[in-house]
Amino acid sequence: MSVMEKPRDVIGGLLVLLIGAGFLLFGRELEMGTSFRMGPGYFPTILSVLMLLLGLAMAALAWRKPVSEGGVGQVPWVGIALVVVPVLVFGLTLRGLGLGPVLIVVVLATAWASRNARLRSSVPLALGMAAFCSFLFIKGLGLPLPLFGPWVKPSHWAAAPPAPPAAPAPAQ
Secondary structure (H helix, E strand, C coil), rough: CCCCHHHHHHHHHHHCCCCCHHHHHHHHCCEEEEECEECCHHHHHHHHHHHHHHHHHHHHHHCCCCCCCCCCCCEEEHHHHHHHHHHHHHHHHHHHHHHHHHHHEEEEEEEHCCCCCHHHHHHHHHHCCCCCCCHHHHHCCCCCCCCCCCCCCCCHHCCCCCCCCCCCCCCC
16 A cells, blocks of 8 residues: 655645536536637636646645655644635625735735745735736736726715705695
8 A cells, every 4th residue: 555755745636636626517507618719618617627637646646655744734724814815805806996906915915825925025026916917807808807996996985975955845
């Protein structure tokens, strides 16, 4: 019986495999289309299959090597939260903040998950990613995404003008 070199890599590979299978399962309702006329399910299906293959490769490579570490170790909950929560924030605030500001927030939050990331290098990265993605998705691909959403505009936070007084009802 073969033992694994890195149990974390096996678990990570199985997790990637599971996520890819989940996306493949839930995305099967979307129309595939062809490679020249892609439907909404084409790209997610390709990514799902690639995740399945990557997860399988990760698990298989880690499984076939001899043992070199003990257990799985501590789970870095803060790091996991700093990677997962920004994705949720992106989905929930994209329309309100706009693509530019939400990408800056997401990139800075995920960079904070790394022990090696510094604010000095993360800010230019966040600004560059926001500029690149905004240009690519809004201008290049023509997606109907706001660059700056209504939550960023001062008029959104200004007090609403008082309603005009109601006109008196005509006497009969």
